């Protein structure tokens with residue numbers, strides 16, 4: 001992968017502002033170059049860190065942002081496990097991202113239909129791309145090395161055609177999720193893996209050696 005860089009911070013206190021700066025500087029660049037900023041979000045500990053840090057940025061303007069979810073848990077939006085629900089209460093309700101710029105799953109559908117529906121939403125938002133080209137994907141990583149809902153040794157790692165895949169046997173609960181596939185991750189203009197906590201150090205080092 002071109003331009004790979006690993007930056008280590010003493011703690012999330014130091015990481016947070018750098019992450020917010022990365023997002024807003026990518027946004028500025030993307031809006032100048034093609035009129036909008038497309039951002040893929042992940043769940044887990046990223047939600048509260050990113051929300052807090054973005055809200056602390058002066059003059060944050062999200063009116064030209066389009067956000068999608070790198071993966072999402074198939075639970076209703078008011079369930080504490082819903083990544084969208086958490087971003088809605090911690091970030092979206094406090095900034096000026098237009099509703100039309102938030103690409104969410106429909107949790108009322110079955111997991112297969114949900115993946116198809118989310119695929120259609122992404123295709124509509126990225127009509128010119130075979131695989132959506134996000135300006136920036138913010139990805140988490142589990143201690144097992146999973147990112148999105150792509151888990152080690154799962155058959156979904158081999159997916160080459162789908163944009164979004166359903167998963168019903170996620171080792172990390174809840175078991176039903178939809179996830180962007182590796183071709184989407186690999187098509188993004190930039191990707192940042194945001195990992196906090198010592199449990200991920202070993203897998204991160206392995207990945208960085210690649």
Ligand SMILES: O=C(O)[C@H](O)[C@@H](O)[C@H](O)[C@H](O)COP(=O)(O)O
Pocket residue numbers: 042043044045046071073139140141142146147148149172196
């Ligand atoms: O569904 C989820 O839980 C997330 O989307 C997941 O992929 C997360 O990003 C990693 O597991 C890291 O989570 P933490 O940052 O909380 O360790």
